[in-house]
Amino acid sequence: MNGMAPQHSPLQARGVNNQRHVGSSYPAYHSSQTYQIPPFLPQTGYLPNNYPSASYVPTNGIYQQAQPYRNVATPTTPRASGIAVVIPASSPRTQRNGSSPTIASKPTAPASWAPQSPSLDHQLLLLSLAEDYFSAARSQAWPRESNHEKNTMRQYYKLIATGLACLETLLKRFKLQPQMEANVRLRYASILYEETENILEAEQCLSEGMKLCDRYRIFDLKHNMEHLLAQVLFKASPRASLKFLDGVIKDAEAYQHTAWVYALRFLKVSLLLQLSSHQDTLSAFSQLKSISTLAEHFGDKAILAIASTLEALVHLRESSSTESIEQAQRAIALARSLQHDDAVGQISQLAILTNIVDLSCSLLQFDPSQAVAKMQAMQTSLEGPHDSWHDDGSFLIPAPSQGASRAPNGNGIVRKDSRGELSVMFSWAPWTDVYALGYLLSSISISHRNNSECPRSEQMLKEGMRVLEKDAGNADTVVESFSSTQSRRTWRQTLGCFFQLHLVFALCTRTAWNDARKQIEGLKATLARIPSTPEVLQLFIQYLEGIIAQGTGNLDTALSIFQHPCLAIAAKPASPTHLDLSILATFNSILIVRPRSHPLHHTLPRYLSSLNPHLSHIRTTKPLLSAYNLILAITPNPSPPTIVKTKQYLQAALQAAKSCTNNQL
Numbered sequence: 001m002n003g004m005a006p007q008h009s010p011l012q013a014r015g016v017n018n019q020r021h022v023g024s025s026y027p028a029y030h031s032s033q034t035y036q037i038p039p040f041l042p043q044t045g046y047l048p049n050n051y052p053s054a055s056y057v058p059t060n061g062i063y064q065q066a067q068p069y070r071n072v073a074t075p076t077t078p079r080a081s082g083i084a085v086v087i088p089a090s091s092p093r094t095q096r097n098g099s100s101p102t103i104a105s106k107p108t109a110p111a112s113w114a115p116q117s118p119s120l121d122h123q124l125l126l127l128s129l130a131e132d133y134f135s136a137a138r139s140q141a142w143p144r145e146s147n148h149e150k151n152t153m154r155q156y157y158k159l160i161a162t163g164l165a166c167l168e169t170l171l172k173r174f175k176l177q178p179q180m181e182a183n184v185r186l187r188y189a190s191i192l193y194e195e196t197e198n199i200l201e202a203e204q205c206l207s208e209g210m211k212l213c214d215r216y217r218i219f220d221l222k223h224n225m226e227h228l229l230a231q232v233l234f235k236a237s238p239r240a241s242l243k244f245l246d247g248v249i250k251d252a253e254a255y256q257h258t259a260w261v262y263a264l265r266f267l268k269v270s271l272l273l274q275l276s277s278h279q280d281t282l283s284a285f286s287q288l289k290s291i292s293t294l295a296e297h298f299g300d301k302a303i304l305a306i307a308s309t310l311e312a313l314v315h316l317r318e319s320s321s322t323e324s325i326e327q328a329q330r331a332i333a334l335a336r337s338l339q340h341d342d343a344v345g346q347i348s349q350l351a352i353l354t355n356i357v358d359l360s361c362s363l364l365q366f367d368p369s370q371a372v373a374k375m376q377a378m379q380t381s382l383e384g385p386h387d388s389w390h391d392d393g394s395f396l397i398p399a400p401s402q403g404a405s406r407a408p409n410g411n412g413i414v415r416k417d418s419r420g421e422l423s424v425m426f427s428w429a430p431w432t433d434v435y436a437l438g439y440l441l442s443s444i445s446i447s448h449r450n451n452s453e454c455p456r457s458e459q460m461l462k463e464g465m466r467v468l469e470k471d472a473g474n475a476d477t478v479v480e481s482f483s484s485t486q487s488r489r490t491w492r493q494t495l496g497c498f499f500q501l502h503l504v505f506a507l508c509t510r511t512a513w514n515d516a517r518k519q520i521e522g523l524k525a526t527l528a529r530i531p532s533t534p535e536v537l538q539l540f541i542q543y544l545e546g547i548i549a550q551g552t553g554n555l556d557t558a559l560s561i562f563q564h565p566c567l568a569i570a571a572k573p574a575s576p577t578h579l580d581l582s583i584l585a586t587f588n589s590i591l592i593v594r595p596r597s598h599p600l601h602h603t604l605p606r607y608l609s610s611l612n613p614h615l616s617h618i619r620t621t622k623p624l625l626s627a628y629n630l631i632l633a634i635t636p637n638p639s640p641p642t643i644v645k646t647k648q649y650l651q652a653a654l655q656a657a658k659s660c661t662n663n664q665l
Contacts (some may be wrong), residue, residue: 122174123170123174123176123180126166126167126169126170127166127167127170127184129163129166130163130164130166130167130170130187131163132163133159133160133162133163133166134159134160134163134191135479136159137155137156137157137159137160137163138479138480138481138482139479140152140155140156153482156482157195160191160195160196163191164188164191164192164196167184167187167188167191168188170184171184171185171188178212178213178215178216178218179216179218179221181209181212182209182212182213182216182218182221182222182225183221185205185206185208185209185212185225186206186209186221186224186225186228188205189202189205189206189209189225189228189229189232190228192205193228193231193232194481194483194484195481195482195483199232199235199236202232203229203232203233206225206228206229206232207229209221209222209225210222210225210226210229213225219255219257220412220414221412223248223252223257223260223263223264223413223414224412224413226244226248226264227263227264227267227413229244230244230245230248230264230267230268230271231267231271234271234274238271238274238275241271242268242271242272245264245267245268245271248264249261249264249265249268252264258294258298258300258399258401259399259401259414259422259423259424260413260414261294262291262294262295262300262303262399262424263413263414263424263425265287265290265291266287266291266424266426268284268287269284269287269288269310269314272284272287273314273317278318281314281318284314285311285314288307288310288311288314289311291303291304291307292304292307292308292311295307295399295401298401299401300398300399300400300401301338301341301343301344302338302341302343302344302347302350302397302398302399303397303399303424304334304338305334305335305338305339305344305350305354306335306350306353306397306426308331308332308334308335308338309331309332309335309350309353309354309357311328311331312327312328312329312331312332312335312357312361313328313357315327315328315331316328316357316360316361316364319576320364320576321620322365322620325361325364325365328357328361329358329361332354332357332358332361335350335354336354336358339351339354343398347395347397348381348384348385348386348388348389349389349395349426349428350397351381351384352378352381352382352434353428355374355377355378355381356378356437356438356441358374358377358378359371359374359375359377359378359441359445360441362374362445363441363444363445366621366622366623366659366660367660368445368448368660368661369661371445372445372446374445375441375442375445375446378438378441378442379438379442382434382435382438386431389430389431391430392427392430392480392484393427393428393429393430393431393433394425394426394427394428395425395426395428396415396417396423396424396425396426397423397424397426398417398419398421398422398423399414399421399422399423399424400421400422401422412425413425429491430488432467432468432471433468433491433492433495435467436464436467436468436495436499437464437495438464439460439461439463439464439467439499440460440461440464440495440498440499440502442460443457443458443460443461443464443502443506444457444502446460447502447505447506447509448660448661448662448663450506450509450510451509451510452510452512455506455510457506458503458506458507461499461502461503461506462503464499465496465499465500468492468495468496468499472492486531490530490531490532493526493529493530494530494534494537496526497523497526497527497530497534497537498537500519500522500523500526501523501537501540501541501544503519504516504519504520504523504544505544507519508544508547508548508551509664511551513548513551513552516544516548517548520541520544520545520548523537523541524541527541535574536575536577536578538566539566539567539577539578539581540581542561542564542566542567543561543562543567543581543584543585545561546558546561546562546567546585546588547588549561550588550592555592558588558592559589559592559593559600562585562586562588562589562592563589567581567582567585568582569582569583569586569610569611569613569614570582571613579614579617580621580624583611583614583617583618583624584624584627586607586610586611587627587628587631589607590604590607590608590631590635591631593607594634594635594636604635604636604637605637605638608635608637611628622656622657622659622660622662623656623657623660623662625652625653625656626652626653626654626655626656626657626660626662626665627653627665628653629649629650629652629653629656630649630650630653630665632649633646633649633650633653653665
């Protein structure tokens, strides 16, 4: 690795010449170089196996420090050579322990004996201090006001830098046992990856640790390091990370470490899905297929079930076409067939995820009757016990195959569960977030029944928002890195925005325009607090403002909003959602300029012709198809359609509206 950082004493790391930064803007750590540097990813931040902390300080074994040299020799048995063996006098402590007498080289004057305190174990002291500093940093509450947050971050990174200095001192100043050194290197690199931008140093530390594990055949820690190194490399060069994973997976297969093959392939799926190209999505499908084949061969049914569920999720993520939905439903059917097994049925997270993906398929098919039935199944699974749900959303999937590697009882990616079986650690959302998501999906499932007399859909949205607000304080108490805390907070704020967004749709459906306008303003205020606003939310707000203006009679304002470039129909839309909103904005523009008395009536043919390239998409989307046929029935192009043609358009619109339970049409 090029550009190796110069070696500095950790005690000099606090000097004024510091240039390396911990985090994004706070000076904290050592060296003279600056290195510039996120559902279902095997957990990346972990405490290595058998890692000692303040609450666990062993007094012997590999963690015990070598005793400092004293002028004392261990009693030995003289060789049978007739030569007298002269041994220095033992200390009073040695004589008290019953050692054999010694022959002094010269007489010594008697001295008074005083008890000596046991020597301080500096290795365990540094380890305990480092963990105490990390725990103190991550357990502090994060204020929501920016002026207080700056001081909190300064204190946070100061504690993190001090803990890193303790670990670096341990690595550079002490000769550690191989197992202990590997654990320390893994912990050191994990903190660098999560808390700093020192990617090169983390890579160097992991590379040296993997060499150490190879030399002493510590395979489990080596695989943990490889798992972390792939994520470190992905920050700087995604393609290099994927190529590195290919080689690591082959090595794990050669050693028949099946559990680690699962973990590494799942990691590659997660990394591939962070890339946007279609080829990467196909590679993710290939990895999931390999996992399913291996799991079926070894009989790891839980691994097969989660691989099938993730495959369905990727199909829905790739496209909302009929073919993708059918492929997702086939994968879900396989996952459901495995839930009768005891090892699979006991994993509540897997059952809830399967129900959520299954419900999403029905929502994308615009089948309200099936959606309501699947909504009830999802609610039943959410109401079940969730005691095994960790605060950070992580959970274990058992992989007790006969080819699995030997994993100690630790906190690595592959570990033993409470029953002593090998399991792979996955990371998802906390239970409260998933429970709130269930409210959102339930509200969408019954949105066709929402009206002023029975606004049940709105009630579910408001209840879900209350769940998020009530648990907002508890979410920040999870002990995790600052970046993870910020990501989790942003996710919850974004989820809250979607609650508000669907509430505006529900209010517009029953023409509660004033309430909808107030909710739009609240949504804008919430978006202003999110660091990076999703583009799709801005498009929805733009479209809903046009709907409210059109509903209240401000047709000129509505038309100007619908004609905004962000809602224009593009030849290559950025996403299916963008295309749907653009088509809906065009429909509303046609309805506004349709009367012959409108000054922009002459633009009507242009609006109609702009829909022609996307007729195939309109025909496969029932709500769009019903609205399109209704527009054709009432719009002159250039003259009004014949009575027969009008009846055909109205009949097609009615059939499509009935199939998706569009009560308004």
